[in-house]
Amino acid sequence: MISKVYSAIPYGYEGYIVEVEGTTNRGLPSFNIVGMADRTINESRERVKSALVNSSFSFPDKRITINLAPADLPKDGSYLDLAIALSVLISSNQLQQKDVEKRLFVGELSLDGKLRPIKGIINIVEAAKKHGFKEIYLPANNLEQASLIQGVKLFGVKDLQQLFLHLKNESLIEPTKNVVKKTVTDTEGPFLDHIRGQAIAKRAMAIAIAGHHNILISGPPGAGKTLLAKVAANLLPDLSPKEQIAITKIHSIANVSTEIATKRPFRSPHHTASSVSIIGGGTNALPGEISLAHYGVLFLDEIPEYPRSVLEALRQPLEDKKISISRASRKTTYPADFMLIATMNPCPCGYAGDPTHECKCSSNQIENYNKKLSGPLFDRIDMNVEVQKVDNADLLKNEDTGAKEHNVVKNKIKEAVERQHLRYKKDGLYNSSLSSHQVSTLLNLSKSAEQFLYNASEKLNLSARSYFKIIKVAQTIADLEGTDNITEAHISEALSYRKRR
Numbered sequence: 001m002i003s004k005v006y007s008a009i010p011y012g013y014e015g016y017i018v019e020v021e022g023t024t025n026r027g028l029p030s031f032n033i034v035g036m037a038d039r040t041i042n043e044s045r046e047r048v049k050s051a052l053v054n055s056s057f058s059f060p061d062k063r064i065t066i067n068l069a070p071a072d073l074p075k076d077g078s079y080l081d082l083a084i085a086l087s088v089l090i091s092s093n094q095l096q097q098k099d100v101e102k103r104l105f106v107g108e109l110s111l112d113g114k115l116r117p118i119k120g121i122i123n124i125v126e127a128a129k130k131h132g133f134k135e136i137y138l139p140a141n142n143l144e145q146a147s148l149i150q151g152v153k154l155f156g157v158k159d160l161q162q163l164f165l166h167l168k169n170e171s172l173i174e175p176t177k178n179v180v181k182k183t184v185t186d187t188e189g190p191f192l193d194h195i196r197g198q199a200i201a202k203r204a205m206a207i208a209i210a211g212h213h214n215i216l217i218s219g220p221p222g223a224g225k226t227l228l229a230k231v232a233a234n235l236l237p238d239l240s241p242k243e244q245i246a247i248t249k250i251h252s253i254a255n256v257s258t259e260i261a262t263k264r265p266f267r268s269p270h271h272t273a274s275s276v277s278i279i280g281g282g283t284n285a286l287p288g289e290i291s292l293a294h295y296g297v298l299f300l301d302e303i304p305e306y307p308r309s310v311l312e313a314l315r316q317p318l319e320d321k322k323i324s325i326s327r328a329s330r331k332t333t334y335p336a337d338f339m340l341i342a343t344m345n346p347c348p349c350g351y352a353g354d355p356t357h358e359c360k361c362s363s364n365q366i367e368n369y370n371k372k373l374s375g376p377l378f379d380r381i382d383m384n385v386e387v388q389k390v391d392n393a394d395l396l397k398n399e400d401t402g403a404k405e406h407n408v409v410k411n412k413i414k415e416a417v418e419r420q421h422l423r424y425k426k427d428g429l430y431n432s433s434l435s436s437h438q439v440s441t442l443l444n445l446s447k448s449a450e451q452f453l454y455n456a457s458e459k460l461n462l463s464a465r466s467y468f469k470i471i472k473v474a475q476t477i478a479d480l481e482g483t484d485n486i487t488e489a490h491i492s493e494a495l496s497y498r499k500r501r
Contacts (some may be wrong), residue, residue, distance in 0.1 A: 002013030003090035003097060006104045007083035008127050009075055009232055010120025010253055012285060012332025015127030017104075019069040020080060027063035032172040033084070035068030038076040047078070047109050048085045055113035055160040060092040074329055076284065079118050080135070085109060085160060099167040104133045107142075113160040117141035117258050122249040125149045135175075137163060143176050144254055144260055148245050190231050191406035195224055202228070204385040204497055206409050209235050210416040211476030212430035212470075214318065214340040214380065216303070219387035220357070221350040229299050230386070232341055233266040235410050236296065240427045241344045243295045246335065250294050254287050265296035267338075271305040275332075279313045285330045292318050293338035293430065303342040304372040311377055314340070318380045319484045321433060331412035337433065340381065346372075354389065380431060382469045384499035416479035423484065431472045431479070439468050443475050449488045456495055470494045 003022040008015050031045045052059050066084055068075055083105045089095040106124055107115040118124075121142040126135050129152050138146060147154060153175040165171040201217065205228055208215040217225045239261065243463055247261040268417035269278060269289045280288030290298055300306060317323045321337040324496045347366045351357035361369070402403070420430055424442065436444065443455070457467050474490040481490075 001091060001093075003087045005086045005090070005100050006081040006133070007080050007106050008124040009077065009079045010123035011073070012330065013123070013249075013253070013287075013334050014071060014332070015120070015123035015125075017127055017131050018073070018075065018083075020087050020089045021069060022064065022066040022084070024060050024062040024064050024091045027433060029061050030062045031066075033066045033068065034069045035066075036074050037068055038074070040076055040078060041068070041080060041423050043319045044078060044081050044084060044109075047081055047111065048088065050111040051081075051109040051113040051160055052085055052088065054111060055164075057089060057094060057160070058092065060088065064088060064091065071184075077118070077294040078116075079106050079120075079124070079481070081109040081118060082107040082115065082157075082160075086163075089164075090098075095164070095167060102133065103135045103137065104128045105137045105163075106353060107137075107139045107157065110162070115139040115157050116500065117257075118313075119255040120253045121146045122149060122245065122252055125152060125154070128152065141258060145248055145258060147176055147261060148241075148248060149292045153339060189234065189406075190227060191229055191234060191403040192409055193403055193405045195227060198224055198336070198387055201385050201387045204383055204408075205232055206235065206413060207473065207476050207480065207497075208232075208339065208341075208383055209237075209479055211382075211472065212337075212339050212432040213382035213473055213476065214432070215342070215383040215385065216378075216381045217385055217387060218346060220354050220389050222347060223387045223389050225387060226301055229297075229301070229341045229343065231406075232297060232378060233264075234406070235413060236264040236266075237410075237414050239295070242427050247295055250287055250291050250334070254292060258291065265293050266299060267293040267296065267440075268299040268301065268406050271300075271302060271308075273310070275310045275313055276309070276311050279317070279325075280334060281327065283327070283329075285325045285332050287334045288323075290314070290336040290338055291334040294335045295337060296339070298338045298340050300340070300342045303344050304369055308374075311372070312374060315377055315380060318377075337428075339350070342381070346490070356389070377464050379463055382473055383497040385497060386499075403424065404480060412480050415482070416476065419479045419482075419484070431476045434467045434468075434472055436464070439471050442462060443471060443486060445471065445486045446488065449474070449486050449491045452488045452493050453495075456491075460495075460498075462498075466498060470498055473497060 001377050005020045007018045007020055009018055034044055049059055060094055086100055086105055090097055108118055110116055117139045125146045126149055135153045137155045137157050143156040156174045166173045209232055219225055244261055251257045267289045276282055278289045280291055317336040322333055323336045324333045346352040347361040348369050349360050352359045352366055421427055473494040474486045477490045477493055478486050
């Protein structure tokens with residue numbers, strides 16, 4: 001008798017259905033798995049055998065063959081353990097084929113028959129739903145993330161015996177209800193109120209967050225560049241349901257978390273990180289930091305210290321909001337709609353142009369330092385702001401305002417984001433994501449603003465990309481003021497954040 005049990009595996013950003021076929025034949029006892037299975041799946045033979053025996057099931061003393069279809073799809077991981085175990089039970093007449101019809105099973109087995117959580121559960125549930133499966137059986141610890149996907153019944157399984165009794169209608173498992181987790185608001189800070197001075201930088205940061213614009217903050221050491229970036233993490237707007245699913249999905253694929261995302265990611269990789277860890281890749285084409293920062297912030301502190309190859313690799317995802325990873329055995333595309341916050345010093349020693357410190361760098365050193373950011377990469381950064389050192393006399397001023405300024409700015413950002421979603425009629429679309437065609441058709445510039453921008457672009461010799469980025473930043477400024485029309489004043493402020501090299 002041939003058994004058929006359906007399971008699924010995550011494959012890049014998608015999920016694929018796998019049909020687990022099993023049969024037992026006469027011959028010397030053996031347990032073989034075929035169908036482009038990697039070492040992890042081949043090792044499941046021992047896990048499945050021990051799990052069945054330790055769960056009081058009999059393991060057939062025959063020649064067992066398991067086929068994983070489609071055979072040309074590379075398979076890895078421990079996702080198929082549960083389906084393989086059920087296939088053996090059906091082949092040995094301990095379960096009936098009808099017990100598993102129109103159901104999908106996924107999970108890793110421990111030696112005592114318990115189910116362990118797996119990564120990429122949202123990919124699996126989405127694939128199952130797409131192929132018409134109404135009931136999905138998965139590890140109980142994966143229920144929270146899986147419940148974000150609606151329209152299917154999810155059954156959290158603790159061990160093989162519990163599942164067996166359920167399939168035999170002897171002790172039923174109740175399907176889980178959808179879990180709704182609201183976003184979390186940070187109550188500890190840091191807040192805008194904790195930053196002394198830097199009014200221009202704080203204004204620029206609010207604009208950048210409201211429109212999801214990339215921003216570069218430059219200034220001497222100790223001026224508060226890193227603190228501004230950390231404050232930005234607490235100014236980010238709340239997650240929409242769509243964004244919550246996307247972030248949770250990416251983090252599950254990368255095995256970063258088994259919980260539902262409740263706040264936007266703030267990723268801060270060290271400057272020694274490799275290109276693969278930032279962009280993504282490796283043997284299994286896993287997502288990198290730019291995808292883990294999807295709908296959140298990628299913070300590169302002291303950006304000139306990162307290898308040039310890493311920085312140049314950011315050019316395409318900064319523009320396309322996604323990254324395509326191609327390897328010999330696997331090709332996939334991950335989303336990468338992140339906001340870049342970067343900081344840098346004016347020179348290697350950090351004190352070029354500082355009236356209170358003497359710069360010890362030569363002109364060649366300063367030039368080479370600034371060249372670490374190429375022109376094309378610099379052109380993709382929407383806003384540039386310089387910060388100056390705050391007077392020491394102002395640092396210890398005890399102005400205990402709580403988070404008054406912070407809350408006011410955050411509410412304005414929330415309102416600006418809502419205006420953008422209403423204008424574009426699409427959740428998750430920000431001003432920074434507009435194409436040049438969308439800028440031309442969806443945004444309204446006054447005649448004086450249009451003429452002012454034209455004159456400035458001719459005088460400053462702006463590129464086409466810079467031209468449209470100024471309009472998008474100006475639209476965000478208008479959104480913060482509660483208006484849809486872009487005026488000359490909005491263009492003027494947007495131009496002030498467009499530093500020339």
